[in-house]
Amino acid sequence: MNRKKDIIRSIEKIAGKYSAYEVFTDWIRCCALSISNSCQLIHNQVWMEREQMYKDTMLKYTLEERKKFSEMFNMLAETLEDDITDVLGQIYMEAGMGSKAAGQFFTPFHLSELCAALSVKVDEDGKCNMNEPSCGGGGMIIATAAVLKQKGINYQKVMNVVAQDLDWKGVYMCYLQLSLLGIKAVCVQGDTLMNPYDPLRTGKEHILYTPAKMGVLL
Numbered sequence: 001m002n003r004k005k006d007i008i009r010s011i012e013k014i015a016g017k018y019s020a021y022e023v024f025t026d027w028i029r030c031c032a033l034s035i036s037n038s039c040q041l042i043h044n045q046v047w048m049e050r051e052q053m054y055k056d057t058m059l060k061y062t063l064e065e066r067k068k069f070s071e072m073f074n075m076l077a078e079t080l081e082d083d084i085t086d087v088l089g090q091i092y093m094e095a096g097m098g099s100k101a102a103g104q105f106f107t108p109f110h111l112s113e114l115c116a117a118l119s120v121k122v123d124e125d126g127k128c129n130m131n132e133p134s135c136g137g138g139g140m141i142i143a144t145a146a147v148l149k150q151k152g153i154n155y156q157k158v159m160n161v162v163a164q165d166l167d168w169k170g171v172y173m174c175y176l177q178l179s180l181l182g183i184k185a186v187c188v189q190g191d192t193l194m195n196p197y198d199p200l201r202t203g204k205e206h207i208l209y210t211p212a213k214m215g216v217l218l
Contacts, residue, residue, distance in 0.1 A: 001082050002214040003075035008095045010072050014065050021097045025169055026057050028088065031073050032172040033037045035179050036208050039216045046204050080180045084146040087108050088173045106136055112143035120147050133192035135163035140172035145181060158214065161185035164192045175208045184213040 014023045035053040040047050058066055079087050089106035122128050128148065132141055141163060145155040161183060163174050168189050177188040187208040188197045195202070211217065 001078050003079045004087055004091055004094070007072050007075050007079075007091055010068050010075075011091075011095060014061070014068055018060070020095055024095070024097060026060065027069050027072060028172045028176055030054055030057050030069060031076075032175045032179075032208065034210065035176070039209075039211050044204075050067065050206070061218050076176070077180050080177065084142060084149060084181065086137055086139040086177070088177055089139050092137070092173075093183060100136050107139050109139055109143060112139040113146055114141065116143040117148045120144050122148075122153065126158055127160055128153075128155070130159065130161045130163075132161065132163045133185070133196075135165045135174045136170045138163060138177050141174070141183065141185070142177060142181065142189045145183060150168055156182040156184075157185065158184075159183050160209065161171075162188065162197050164188040164190060166191050166195055171208065174208065179210045179212070185210045186213060 011020050011023050011027070018026070033050045037047055037050055037054070052096075058069075061069070061155075076087060086106065086109045090109065093106055120128065128144065130141060130144060132138075135141065139215065141159075141161055145159060148155040148158065163178070163185055164187075165171050165174065166189070171187050171189045175185070178185045178187070186197065187210070188202060189206045190197070190202065197207075
């Protein structure tokens with residue numbers, strides 16, 4: 001079931017004291033941090049900082065609004081289960097937030113899907129490795145998963161992704177959607193040109209591992 005419009009209405013209903021853009025940003029941050037911390041068994045410094053960030057963000061909202069955040073998460077999960085598409089990118093643009101956030105816009109999914117159809121390939125080892133240097137909400141990665149599924153290939157088994165973006169919002173969006181789709185991915189915040197992801201050097205505070213990457217069922 002496509003609950004995209006229901007999510008947009010929920011964001012608009014919560015908005016008032018905060019803009020729809022801020023509500024959306026807080027929601028995806030809390031969802032991403034909740035998934036990440038629930039999958040991490042070792043409660044280290046990064047875990048504690050993320051837990052505090054989650055709590056601080058949630059304290060901005062009433063109990064009813066927090067419940068609405070949970071409902072919106074369930075709506076997102078339902079939508080992605082029904083259709084592999086860039087739901088969050090579409091919500092961002094359709095809710096009119098694209099013109100308000102430092103000129104950030106998300107590629108229409110049908111274009112991402114066309115690009116993926118022209119370029120996707122599985123190597124001799126049966127793997128589809130991707131390195132997305134400016135991932136945004138993960139549209140190209142999700143499009144690749146959709147194309148693989150159309151070809152009868154289990155994208156959850158063959159895909160292995162590194163997704164990096166300078167903007168934390170894009171990282172959270174990408175991480176949230178890839179987590180719900182069961183894609184193995186390392187999502188990284190940072191400047192890809194100046195500080196490309198290096199598993200030995202990139203600070204853990206800049207990295208989010210999807211549950212599938214950690215071997216956890218969501």
